[in-house]
Amino acid sequence: MTKPGYILVKLVEVAVIFFIILTALFFLFRLSPGDPMSKMVDPMLTPEDMAHLIEQMGLDRPLWEQYLIYVKNFLTGSFGFSFHYGEPVSHIIVDKLKWTILLFTTSTVLAAFAGIFLGKIAAWHKGSHLDNVMSISALVCYTLFIPWFALLLLWILGFKLGLFPLGGVLSPQLWVGNASLLVRILDVLHHLMLPLMTLFIINLGSYLLLMRSSMLSVLREDYIITARAKGLSEKVIRNKHAAQNAALPVITSVGLSLAFSINGGALTEQIFTWPGIGKELIFAVSNNDYPLAQACFLLIALVVLVANLIVDLLYAWLDPRITY
Amino acid sequence: MQQIQKTKKNQSSKWCKTVCRLLLPAIFLMVITGALLSCNKSEESVFLKIGLPEEPRSLNIWLATDGNSRNILSQIYQPLFHRHPQTLEIIPWLAKEDAIFDEKALTYTVKLRKAKWSDGSDFTSEDVLFTKQLFFDFKIPRYYSKWQLIEKVEAPDAHTVVFYLKQPSAIFMSRIMTAPIVSKKEWEQVAKDALATEKPLRSLQDYQVEKPLGTGPFILHEYQKGAYLHMTKNPYFFGQGKTIAGLDLGPYVDNLLFTIYGTSDVAILALKKGDIDYYWWDVQPGYIKDLEENTSIDLHFNKKSALYYLGFNLRRPPFDDKVLRQAVATVVDKQFILNRILQDYGNPMHSIIPSGNHFWHNPDVRRYGDGLDQEQRIKAAWQMLADAGYSWKVPPVNADGTVAKPSDILLPSGEAMAKFVILTPPADYDPKRAFTGTMIQEWLRQLGLPAFARPMSFNSLLETVKGKHDFDAFVLGYGKLDLDPDYLAAFFSSENDNPRDWNMSGYRNPDFDTLAQAQRLMVDVAKRKQMIWTMQEMILEDVPYYPLYNPHIIEATVNRRFTGWVEKVDGIGSIWSLCMVKPVK
Numbered sequence: 001m002t003k004p005g006y007i008l009v010k011l012v013e014v015a016v017i018f019f020i021i022l023t024a025l026f027f028l029f030r031l032s033p034g035d036p037m038s039k040m041v042d043p044m045l046t047p048e049d050m051a052h053l054i055e056q057m058g059l060d061r062p063l064w065e066q067y068l069i070y071v072k073n074f075l076t077g078s079f080g081f082s083f084h085y086g087e088p089v090s091h092i093i094v095d096k097l098k099w100t101i102l103l104f105t106t107s108t109v110l111a112a113f114a115g116i117f118l119g120k121i122a123a124w125h126k127g128s129h130l131d132n133v134m135s136i137s138a139l140v141c142y143t144l145f146i147p148w149f150a151l152l153l154l155w156i157l158g159f160k161l162g163l164f165p166l167g168g169v170l171s172p173q174l175w176v177g178n179a180s181l182l183v184r185i186l187d188v189l190h191h192l193m194l195p196l197m198t199l200f201i202i203n204l205g206s207y208l209l210l211m212r213s214s215m216l217s218v219l220r221e222d223y224i225i226t227a228r229a230k231g232l233s234e235k236v237i238r239n240k241h242a243a244q245n246a247a248l249p250v251i252t253s254v255g256l257s258l259a260f261s262i263n264g265g266a267l268t269e270q271i272f273t274w275p276g277i278g279k280e281l282i283f284a285v286s287n288n289d290y291p292l293a294q295a296c297f298l299l300i301a302l303v304v305l306v307a308n309l310i311v312d313l314l315y316a317w318l319d320p321r322i323t324y
Numbered sequence: 325m326q327q328i329q330k331t332k333k334n335q336s337s338k339w340c341k342t343v344c345r346l347l348l349p350a351i352f353l354m355v356i357t358g359a360l361l362s363c364n365k366s367e368e369s370v371f372l373k374i375g376l377p378e379e380p381r382s383l384n385i386w387l388a389t390d391g392n393s394r395n396i397l398s399q400i401y402q403p404l405f406h407r408h409p410q411t412l413e414i415i416p417w418l419a420k421e422d423a424i425f426d427e428k429a430l431t432y433t434v435k436l437r438k439a440k441w442s443d444g445s446d447f448t449s450e451d452v453l454f455t456k457q458l459f460f461d462f463k464i465p466r467y468y469s470k471w472q473l474i475e476k477v478e479a480p481d482a483h484t485v486v487f488y489l490k491q492p493s494a495i496f497m498s499r500i501m502t503a504p505i506v507s508k509k510e511w512e513q514v515a516k517d518a519l520a521t522e523k524p525l526r527s528l529q530d531y532q533v534e535k536p537l538g539t540g541p542f543i544l545h546e547y548q549k550g551a552y553l554h555m556t557k558n559p560y561f562f563g564q565g566k567t568i569a570g571l572d573l574g575p576y577v578d579n580l581l582f583t584i585y586g587t588s589d590v591a592i593l594a595l596k597k598g599d600i601d602y603y604w605w606d607v608q609p610g611y612i613k614d615l616e617e618n619t620s621i622d623l624h625f626n627k628k629s630a631l632y633y634l635g636f637n638l639r640r641p642p643f644d645d646k647v648l649r650q651a652v653a654t655v656v657d658k659q660f661i662l663n664r665i666l667q668d669y670g671n672p673m674h675s676i677i678p679s680g681n682h683f684w685h686n687p688d689v690r691r692y693g694d695g696l697d698q699e700q701r702i703k704a705a706w707q708m709l710a711d712a713g714y715s716w717k718v719p720p721v722n723a724d725g726t727v728a729k730p731s732d733i734l735l736p737s738g739e740a741m742a743k744f745v746i747l748t749p750p751a752d753y754d755p756k757r758a759f760t761g762t763m764i765q766e767w768l769r770q771l772g773l774p775a776f777a778r779p780m781s782f783n784s785l786l787e788t789v790k791g792k793h794d795f796d797a798f799v800l801g802y803g804k805l806d807l808d809p810d811y812l813a814a815f816f817s818s819e820n821d822n823p824r825d826w827n828m829s830g831y832r833n834p835d836f837d838t839l840a841q842a843q844r845l846m847v848d849v850a851k852r853k854q855m856i857w858t859m860q861e862m863i864l865e866d867v868p869y870y871p872l873y874n875p876h877i878i879e880a881t882v883n884r885r886f887t888g889w890v891e892k893v894d895g896i897g898s899i900w901s902l903c904m905v906k907p908v909k
Contacts, residue, residue, distance in 0.1 A: 033783045033784040034786060042389070048469060050465075086532075172583055176581070271590060272586070
């Protein structure tokens with residue numbers, strides 16, 4: 001198959017899968033118990049009030065009619081208004097997404113770079129003290145329980161030592177004053193450090209271990225022995241011949257992690273009071289805020305599908321053995 | 325080979341050094357940044373810093389139903405009448421004096437204060453008329469159903485409003501006059517635009533309010549979503565310098581700064597660190613010991629207008645039998661629940677109206693198993709059931725009067741009692757209710773009843789209990805009940821025994837229905853009180869719900885910078901406190 005032909009087929013595949021997800025999401029939410037009014041345990045709210053609200057949300061219409069409106073809205077680029085916030089869903093997502101990308105995507109990228117770098121070193125020094133320390137540390141990081149670790153860091157670095165703020169994205173007292181732009185940027189970075197550190201440490205473990213094992217299998221390949229026999233320097237063998245090949249499976253993992261990073265993380269967001277999309281997603285699902293929940297999931301699905309496509313194409317570019 | 329290993333060893337120490345070189349300056353830089361930033365902060369003393377557990381969902385008062393939004397908006401939008409924080413009586417607020425009731429004409433005449441909106445414009449009777457029209461035009465939930473009692477509203481002058489009722493109403497003052505009044509200026513155009521749409525209410529609720537216009541003590545200065553909400557003192561607040569409810573109202577602080585803390589753990593750390601002065605949420609009993617040891621933190625314990633109860637499905641066996649319900653009530657050890665599950669931070673509940681609501685609460689209702697130990701409870705319950713015709717293969721009480729492990733209870737008809745389920749919310753939603761369900765299951769098994777406690781997701785639980793009526797028993801609660809006892813009628817009137825309606829138990833008692841109707845029309849408070857007391861007695865006799873406990877509301881404040889919090893039912897977090905809190909000199 002030609003390259004453009006391959007890309008076209010992949011794009012059609014993505015579109016079909018996305019439409020299936022779009023439909024499945026709609027019906028899954030409608031089949032889940034309750035409706036947006038279920039959790040309103042307020043005796044002041046009469047059944048007439050509830051019926052009126054349901055009608056105003058358009059949920060009294062037949063399911064097929066709701067589905068057609070949903071598809072039509074999607075095709076016209078409208079996600080509707082959140083039942084709970086009364087705000088356009090697109091505004092809410094954009095609002096939250098910037099904070100999610102800042103924290104989760106940054107931590108994934110940093111952890112991936114550091115993991116590849118340190119995994120390469122650990123594998124290169126296999127069996128040494130350095131390798132042992134790195135591997136055990138990576139295993140510990142990988143198995144850390146996020147809430148416990150996050151609270152521990154908050155308690156030590158934020159509360160006991162007072163080095164970092166106890167959560168949030170900025171210092172309100174600084175922002176209500178006349179702080180300069182630079183100070184505000186520094187303030188956000190200061191707030192970012194603790195959650196970033198938590199996620200970085202937790203993500204680092206998996207990338208390091210993945211890179212190490214991939215590198216170890218590459219180091220056993222004949223072409224590494226050939227490279228040594230050719231008299232190439234250790235640095236060239238490690239960085240050019242071994243690491244580049246070993247990084248392939250790691251890149252796949254990083255690509256998908258990056259895509260899923262927009263999903264955020266409800267626990268991390270909750271503990272650090274980070275206004276990201278993860279907590280919002282959980283809230284929207286548990287409160288049957290259909291427009292918001294659907295839009296969040298569609299966004300995640302879209303990014304994951306596109307990331308998969310990019311990884312597929314990137315793989316072929318990185319590994320000359322793969323052809324279309 | 326040796327050469328390779330030597331090279332690798334040198335390299336590994338090189339990597340360590342590189343990592344240290346990168347990490348240490350980064351940490352140092354961050355510490356310096358923190359120090360620089362703290363120098364940039366505004367003068368602390370002028371800000372009363374309040375932590376919220378979640379972000380307010382909306383600043384649109386017609387959409388805001390969550391506690392956090394209401395906490396913010398209650399500082400802005402004000403009603404004509406308010407509840408006295410101590411006596412709980414309805415007292416004039418935006419109204420100048422008590423409403424004058426004309427029994428013959430069925431009118432309430434309300435004189436308004438000469439108050440101003442936060443933009444300096446006058447608050448007049450036109451605003452009251454407009455608010456009423458808004459309720460009617462949009463059928464605004466929670467308000468419309470109550471305001472329907474009003475035939476018409478007239479404004480003879482700018483500061484007088486006359487409400488004409490269709491019939492006498494006991495809830496006129498407590499439910500209608502306590503509704504927030506909005507500014508015609510702010511909402512007129514919005515309402516006009518919304519009415520022209522296909523879904524008027526939804527359009528009204530979707531309107532984005534940037535700067536709400538109110539008559540309350542504070543105004544919204546800035547809202548950074550996801551970060552903070554800054555309110556400043558309203559220079560036009562009508563209560564400033566006045567004595568209302570025996571309190572010399574402020575506000576005495578210029579700024580309120582609301583920040584969000586996602587978990588109680590972090591909020592408590594913030595309190596201890598002094599990052600906030602008050603956390604507007606319940607402190608869980610697990611934190612209390614630690615906070616009590618901290619001299620800079622004050623704990624406030626107040627009663628809650630809440631109801632946590634065991635409910636039965638009276639529509640089907642086995643709980644269609646009153647005696648069985650009474651026997652179940654007898655074996656439930658409320659003191660145990662209080663001691664072990666609530667850790668003594670609460671009260672056992674005896675009537676369906678919480679004891680904190682002291683005017684309406686009837687303390688003399690029938691009590692089950694009061695003062696008995698567990699063995700005596702089982703014997704008493706066994707006796708009640710045996711007298712009603714229940715039997716056991718092995719009874720819970722032996723012939724010699726000792727308690728035994730029972731088996732196979734039979735209904736009076738001789739059929740074996742089928743196993744039944746007590747639904748509870750899951751432990752991650754509310755551990756107290758989940759554990760209470762498990763304890764009740766154990767107590768009932770000691771009586772030989774085939775009870776099974778089953779936690780269920782809250783959505784499914786409500787759908788099953790309220791929507792489908794497909795249940796045997798459940799443990800649920802209301803965290804914040806209105807102080808007017810009219811909810812008794814909502815919970816237990818036969819007319820409300822419909823799917824999704826409030827009579828979840830399916831209680832049907834014509835005498836109760838008559839009283840429930842009559843109390844709504846009774847304007848004489850003393851007579852209505854008598855009716856409400858009788859209704860409570862009926863409920864505790866028939867036991868469609870069995871009240872279990874009422875937890876205290878426990879709140880924490882930092883005492884170094886502010887003082888003057890107003891203690892009341894449902895806690896210190898209220899407009900009263902925010903009007904009275906003063907900086908410590």
